[in-house]
Amino acid sequence: MNHTRPNVILGTTPQIDPGVILGYLSPRTIKDTTLTIGDNAMVRSGSVIYAGSRIGANLQTGHNVILREENAIGDHFCIWSNSIIDYGCKIGNGVRIHSNVYIPQYTEIEDEVFIAPGATFANDLHPGCSLSSECMQGPILKKGCQIGVNVTVLPFVTIGEEAVIGSGAVIVNDVPPQSVVVGNPGEVICNTHDLRCTRDLTDYPYR
Numbered sequence: 001m002n003h004t005r006p007n008v009i010l011g012t013t014p015q016i017d018p019g020v021i022l023g024y025l026s027p028r029t030i031k032d033t034t035l036t037i038g039d040n041a042m043v044r045s046g047s048v049i050y051a052g053s054r055i056g057a058n059l060q061t062g063h064n065v066i067l068r069e070e071n072a073i074g075d076h077f078c079i080w081s082n083s084i085i086d087y088g089c090k091i092g093n094g095v096r097i098h099s100n101v102y103i104p105q106y107t108e109i110e111d112e113v114f115i116a117p118g119a120t121f122a123n124d125l126h127p128g129c130s131l132s133s134e135c136m137q138g139p140i141l142k143k144g145c146q147i148g149v150n151v152t153v154l155p156f157v158t159i160g161e162e163a164v165i166g167s168g169a170v171i172v173n174d175v176p177p178q179s180v181v182v183g184n185p186g187e188v189i190c191n192t193h194d195l196r197c198t199r200d201l202t203d204y205p206y207r
Helices: none
Strands: 008-010 021-024 035-037 048-050 179-182 187-191
Touching: 008 021, 021 035, 035 048
Parallel strands: 008 035, 021 048
Antiparallel strands: 179 187
């Protein structure tokens, strides 16, 4: 069975697996504990979606996903198994987040962003500092950027529109739009329009 609580508003034709918890109450005190999920949601077993968030239509989760409170999430949001969205995030339409991804508090993700498996984002400049909670800010991921496997993005960083971040990169500075970044620390190596397809499926995959 699944556990849907009275503070949950579900749209039409939801598909909710057994073992799902909807409307879980956070220990944090928040103003509105209503969880709203739009039409055609598919939530797979083991997932927990906290009270106090707004999620648009066509939500899809993998297994064992956690979505915390006070998140504003758009339509056509896909998030796959074992990924976590912490509280207070803003996520646009058409965002796809793969497995084993952590999104910290106060992160902003614009429309059509893709995040590959194992990516991790940070929001705390000085972990352990008594004042760290006063200056927390997750990264800002601008529209259409692509984040590769096992990328790490540090607090306060902005990744520009349609930028591509190569696998394993560590992003410590802002990334210009349509840039390709690799390495640790991440460095711009070219424009996305310069990338060629190595599999001969197309000449320029990002044009």
